[in-house]
Amino acid sequence: MGFSERRAERHKRRHVREMLASARTVGADANVLGTPLVNGTDLEIGDRFQIISGHRLTTLGGPGRIRIGHGVFINAGVVVYSDVAITIEDDVALANEVYVMDTSSHGIEGREPYAAPVVIGAGTWVGARAIVLPGVTIGKRVVVGAGAVVTKDVPDEVLVAGNPARVIRPLTYPPHCQRAWHDIYCFCPGSLRNPLPQS
Numbered sequence: 507m508g509f510s511e512r513r514a515e516r517h518k519r520r521h522v523r524e525m526l527a528s529a530r531t532v533g534a535d536a537n538v539l540g541t542p543l544v545n546g547t548d549l550e551i552g553d554r555f556q557i558i559s560g561h562r563l564t565t566l567g568g569p570g571r572i573r574i575g576h577g578v579f580i581n582a583g584v585v586v587y588s589d590v591a592i593t594i595e596d597d598v599a600l601a602n603e604v605y606v607m608d609t610s611s612h613g614i615e616g617r618e619p620y621a622a623p624v625v626i627g628a629g630t631w632v633g634a635r636a637i638v639l640p641g642v643t644i645g646k647r648v649v650v651g652a653g654a655v656v657t658k659d660v661p662d663e664v665l666v667a668g669n670p671a672r673v674i675r676p677l678t679y680p681p682h683c684q685r686a687w688h689d690i691y692c693f694c695p696g697s698l699r700n701p702l703p704q705s
């Protein structure tokens with residue numbers, strides 16, 4: 507590695523440390539592009555975390571417990587706000603402007619705000635501008651269609667879409683495929699980590 511690469515690497519690491527300073531723990535190989543507002547007070551982040559803050563500010567905060575697994579990708583404009591507990595398991599992707607909340611923040615009809623834990627299962631892909639409401643558990647390797655409003659629990663390995671989100675169909679995966687979303691870094695057939703055999 508040459509001088510300028512080493513300098514770029516140092517700059518990247520410093521940026522990651524500064525941007526994720528409020529987290530109790532951050533795993534290896536985190537990458538932060540842009541300037542997200544990360545100020546959760548009970549936040550733990552796993553390995554290979556990627557977060558982008560670009561055309562819209564990305565925010566990750568609140569006084570609740572936020573647990574982020576390994577290999578999680580959070581895109582620009584995402585809001586994760588916790589008063590209670592939000593768990594984002596391994597290999598989850600939150601697309602642009604997804605909103606995940608575990609509290610309604612305001613009560614209605616004279617009641618207290620509704621607040622309950624949220625879980626997003628391993629390998630799930632939440633499409634752009636989807637909203638995940640308090641109390642919802644989304645299963646593993648689910649695809650949440652763009653713009654969906656998820657009001658109820660979602661089982662494993664289905665496509666859900668719409669407002670309110672409904673199951674469109676079950677999903678099937680090739681063997682060893684861990685994620686509902688595929689990119690060059692995943693372990694699915696044909697990816698960089700798992701190239702298809704040369705003929």
Ligand SMILES: CC(C)(COP(=O)(O)OP(=O)(O)OC[C@H]1O[C@@H](n2cnc3c(N)ncnc32)[C@H](O)[C@@H]1OP(=O)(O)O)[C@@H](O)C(=O)NCCC(=O)NCCS
Nearest residue numbers: 581601602632633634649650651652653654665667668674
């Ligand atoms: C869900 C998605 C992946 C398409 O999956 P698919 O298996 O190809 O689904 P299809 O296009 O065959 O659609 C199946 C049905 O679901 C409906 N549907 C698909 N996506 C939908 C959505 N986001 N909202 C509402 N309905 C949707 C289709 O209209 C279709 O309905 P029909 O059977 O009544 O005609 C895609 O529509 C989507 O939402 N992608 C998210 C992209 C994104 O957010 N990218 C972020 C980049 S970081």
